[in-house]
Amino acid sequence: MPYKNPPLSKKVMRRESPLQLLPRGAQVLLLLLGVMRCCLTQDARCTTPFGSFPDASHCDRYVACWNGRGFLQRCSDSMVFNPVTKRCQLGLECPGLRSGAPPSGELVRLVQGLGPRDGRLTVLHNGHWSYVRATGLSTAAARLVCRHLGHPNAESSSLVVPLTRGSMPMVDMTCPDGAQNIVQCKPQSCSDCPPDSPIATIRCMKESSSRCPDRGGGRWEAWQGSCYLVGVKTVHRGGAAAACRSLEANLVDVQSKAEHQWLSALVSAQPNSSIYYTAGQLESDLQWRWREYRTPVTYARWWHGWNSTVDSTRAPTASSAATCLVLRRSFPTTTTPVSAGFYFFSPEDCLAARGFICKAPKKDVGCRQGSGVDYAGVASLSISGRACVRWDDRRLNSVREGGRSGRSRVPFDVSLLGAHNFCRNPDASPAPWCYVAPDVIEPCDVPLCTTQNLITQSSVSPAQGRSTTGSLLRPFRPTRSPRGTTRSPATSNTSILPSILAMMATTRRNRNVSDRTTTTNNNNIRKASPPLIISSGSSPSVKIRCPAPQRQCLDEDKCVSAAELCDGVRHCQKGDDERNCARFLAEFEQFQGRTLLLQTPTEDIRGQDVAVCAKLCIDRQHCRGLIHDAASKKCRLTRIGVASGALQQSATESFYELKSRRSSCTGRLQ
Numbered sequence: 180m181p182y183k184n185p186p187l188s189k190k191v192m193r194r195e196s197p198l199q200l201l202p203r204g205a206q207v208l209l210l211l212l213g214v215m216r217c218c219l220t221q222d223a224r225c226t227t228p229f230g231s232f233p234d235a236s237h238c239d240r241y242v243a244c245w246n247g248r249g250f251l252q253r254c255s256d257s258m259v260f261n262p263v264t265k266r267c268q269l270g271l272e273c274p275g276l277r278s279g280a281p282p283s284g285e286l287v288r289l290v291q292g293l294g295p296r297d298g299r300l301t302v303l304h305n306g307h308w309s310y311v312r313a314t315g316l317s318t319a320a321a322r323l324v325c326r327h328l329g330h331p332n333a334e335s336s337s338l339v340v341p342l343t344r345g346s347m348p349m350v351d352m353t354c355p356d357g358a359q360n361i362v363q364c365k366p367q368s369c370s371d372c373p374p375d376s377p378i379a380t381i382r383c384m385k386e387s388s389s390r391c392p393d394r395g396g397g398r399w400e401a402w403q404g405s406c407y408l409v410g411v412k413t414v415h416r417g418g419a420a421a422a423c424r425s426l427e428a429n430l431v432d433v434q435s436k437a438e439h440q441w442l443s444a445l446v447s448a449q450p451n452s453s454i455y456y457t458a459g460q461l462e463s464d465l466q467w468r469w470r471e472y473r474t475p476v477t478y479a480r481w482w483h484g485w486n487s488t489v490d491s492t493r494a495p496t497a498s499s500a501a502t503c504l505v506l507r508r509s510f511p512t513t514t515t516p517v518s519a520g521f522y523f524f525s526p527e528d529c530l531a532a533r534g535f536i537c538k539a540p541k542k543d544v545g546c547r548q549g550s551g552v553d554y555a556g557v558a559s560l561s562i563s564g565r566a567c568v569r570w571d572d573r574r575l576n577s578v579r580e581g582g583r584s585g586r587s588r589v590p591f592d593v594s595l596l597g598a599h600n601f602c603r604n605p606d607a608s609p610a611p612w613c614y615v616a617p618d619v620i621e622p623c624d625v626p627l628c629t630t631q632n633l634i635t636q637s638s639v640s641p642a643q644g645r646s647t648t649g650s651l652l653r654p655f656r657p658t659r660s661p662r663g664t665t666r667s668p669a670t671s672n673t674s675i676l677p678s679i680l681a682m683m684a685t686t687r688r689n690r691n692v693s694d695r696t697t698t699t700n701n702n703n704i705r706k707a708s709p710p711l712i713i714s715s716g717s718s719p720s721v722k723i724r725c726p727a728p729q730r731q732c733l734d735e736d737k738c739v740s741a742a743e744l745c746d747g748v749r750h751c752q753k754g755d756d757e758r759n760c761a762r763f764l765a766e767f768e769q770f771q772g773r774t775l776l777l778q779t780p781t782e783d784i785r786g787q788d789v790a791v792c793a794k795l796c797i798d799r800q801h802c803r804g805l806i807h808d809a810a811s812k813k814c815r816l817t818r819i820g821v822a823s824g825a826l827q828q829s830a831t832e833s834f835y836e837l838k839s840r841r842s843s844c845t846g847r848l849q
Contacts, residue, residue: 222249233262239517241267258518268347279486283443283521284436286361287324289381293818295400295444296330297382304350304366308520312369313377315351320364323354325383327361328444329403329437334384335782349376382781387624389560390541392427397564401541402441407431409449410535416503419456419535420471428539430458432469433524435478442506442536443522449534454527456535459504461526467494467504482510482523494526501526505533546628551604551611554625558602558611561621567600567613574617618727732756745794747787760790767793767804767835774806774832776825780815787814789835796837804836 225244226232234240234251241260242249254260254267261268285303292298300311321333349372354364369376391399391406399406410422423430433439446455460470467476483489507525509516527533545556559567568575571594596603602611602623610622725731725738732739732751743750745760781802784792789807792814796802799816806815808831822842826834 221247224249231260231265233260241265280519280521281483281487281491281523283440283519283523284480285440285521287327288520289328289383289444292380292382292448295441295448296325296328296385298380300324300379300381302350302352302366304348304368307348309348309350309366309368311352311366311379312349312372313379315353315369316379317354319358320352320354320361321379321381323358323361323364324381328383329441330383331386332384334382349378380779380781387562387564389562389564389624390544390558392539392542394426395537399539400445403438404541406539406541407442407445408537408539409446409455410537413453413532413534415532416456416460416529419533420458422535423537426537426539428537429471430456431536431538432458432472432474433478436480439478439480439522443508446506446522446534446536447508454525454531454533455506455522456533457504457506459524460529461502461504476504479524482507482519482525485510485512491523494524497526498528500528503527503529506536544625547604547611547625548628550607550609551625552607554602554604554611556601556625558623558625559600559613560623561602561613561615562624563615563621565615565621567602567615567623568617569598569600570594570596570603571598572614572617575614730756742798745791746798747784747791747795757791760788760794763793763797764790764835766797766839767837768841770821770826770834770836772829772833773826774829774834775804775817775819775821776827777819777823778806778815778817779819780806780817782816784814784816786812788812789814792816793835796835802837803840803842804834806832806834808832 221228222242222244224232224234224242225247228244228247230244231252232242232244232249234242239254239259241252241254243252244250258267260266287303288301288308289296289298290301300316301308302311303309318333325331325333349369350366351369352364352366354361358364386401388397388399388401388406391401395408398411399408401407406428408423408426408428410419412422414422420430431442433442458469458471459467459476462468462470467479468474469476479494480491481494483491483495489495503526505525505527506522507527508520508522509518510525511517544558545554547554547556561567575593593605596605600613602613602625604611608622611625612620612622615621728741729738730741730744731737733753733755735752737751739750739756744756745763747757750756782799784795789805789809792805792807795814796805796816801818802816803820804817806817808814810831820836820840820842821834
């Protein structure tokens with residue numbers, strides 16, 4: 180038999196390790212520490228396991244660290260990471276890296292707003308963009324800022340208390356009495372401003388787009404006699420030109436520094452900022468021209484690189500394929516693009532899919548002298564862009580058994596104005612007007628024949644129809660003659676006003692005639708006695724009956740519009756237009772002793788009761804609530820509600836949210 184080794188004992192077969200000699204609890208702990216050391220190595224970019232830290236090579240990026248792992252993040256446009264506050268802030272500079280953009284030619288800039296006409300006010304001071312403290316900004320200065328930017332006027336100015344301002348500098352800007360230009364206003368450094376100092380915000384008045392092309396879905400923006408539209412799709416240069424032609428427009432040309440700054444603000448407000456085609460193109464003779472307009476490029480502000488001192492009016496040398504002039508804001512630094520804060524001219528190829536801007540002149544609808552009582556042009560849209568109703572529409576001139584239905588605001592048959600829907604001024608109102616609905620009247624955007632200011636949306640009454648643009652609207656009051664007097668008709672060869680006034684005078688002389696319709700001797704025109712004027716006997720006094728929704732003052736022949744009710748200003752002698760205002764609070768939900776955590780007010784109202792503030796909030800199209808301080812009698816209107824701003828406890832303030840405009844998250848969370 181072959182020899183076999185004797186079996187080894189179990190003690191000889193098993194070799195015990197030092198780990199097995201430890202207690203079981205210690206073994207488990209050592210295993211966990213080994214796994215963590217193997218799989219969770221510390222990122223070299225993270226100083227600590229948790230927090231945000233600057234990127235070593237890019238000013239607009241930072242590293243977000245979580246449990247030792249680093250994730251590269253990027254700040255928003257025109258913002259950089261501040262390694263001290265560890266937050267993104269507005270600017271182009273941070274310690275260790277300077278991304279200096281060439282001068283854009285701007286003096287003031289509105290940033291972080293909801294559109295091209297509003298935002299936080301910044302000024303160029305000592306070579307740096309600085310916030311303007313709200314307490315040092317007057318209403319006159321706000322108007323100068325808006326006019327400098329090419330807008331008709333300032334609509335409102337308010338303050339914003341930011342969550343953090345970081346190292347962004349702040350200045351106080353004061354303007355001398357009677358200043359006519361923003362250059363006369365001098366900013367002064369505010370070295371002692373605390374980080375939570377209120378920042379001035381401005382909303383400039385929007386021009387009416389009613390004279391812009393009909394096509395475009397209401398996306399036209401009017402500025403200084405032209406209309407602009409930013410395309411919603413990205414296409415190549417040929418597709419962009421075709422898209423503009425389909426809208427009865429052309430690709431945009433830039434003729435001045437002011438227009439260039441407006442275009443930069445316009446495209447900066449777009450949700451997806453990119454590169455935009457213009458009409459500029461390099462021709463075969465190596466000259467830049469606005470192709471669709473067949474004119475040379477006389478104004479230019481080209482991009483030559485970061486910290487460049489080259490003359491910006493000279494076109495840079497580019498590749499042979501770069502024959503299209505585009506507006507561009509982001510340019511490369513070392514490896515990735517960084518925002519320059521302004522859209523410069525740049526030569527690029529014409530085949531890439533990019534955004535585009537269309538431009539069209541405002542439609543010629545004639546002009547008016549003064550209030551336009553003799554206007555006979557073809558304007559057929561109201562100042563809010565709504566189509567006018569034909570004057571011979573039956574809804575405007577319906578006759579009942581007891582007389583006129585009261586829908587017509589003037590006491591005569593408006594069908595006499597003609598079988599058309601052109602704007603007219605038959606009652607000597609401040610401007611030509613028209614009906615946009617049977618019960619809604621709005622003035623028209625008819626330019627003056629002189630150098631007077633254009634009629635803007637501040638002429639429209641919220642009671643007579645809200646504008647679709649969100650501007651603050653003011654009452655539109657017709658002029659009236661004193662009681663017991665007769666207005667002399669205006670003399671004009673093209674106006675129908677004299678015949679209308681003569682008809683009104685004949686109607687007054689026949690006061691005792693019943694309201695039944697009669698037939699004229701000449702043309703069988705059916706007419707009815709005016710329901711808005713009531714008289715008795717031979718007394719020359721005239722009593723006015725105000726049409727809905729207007730209200731008549733007590734013991735006065737004066738009508739007050741719905742916008743003038745509870746607006747904090749006494750329009751009636753006895754003040755009855757400012758009574759019973761508490762009824763408007765029923766449309767709000769009150770959060771007593773609580774206020775918004777994120778406060779971005781759009782308008783400050785001082786010295787008014789909360790009921791007046793509630794009425795004003797209802798009249799403002801974008802107002803969703805108000806913050807009321809009962810101690811100081813101050814209200815702040817806001818565009819955000821509880822869903823967006825959150826609530827916090829407050830000892831002095833209470834928040835009122837408008838129920839009809841309340842935001843809801845229903846359907847947004849999956």
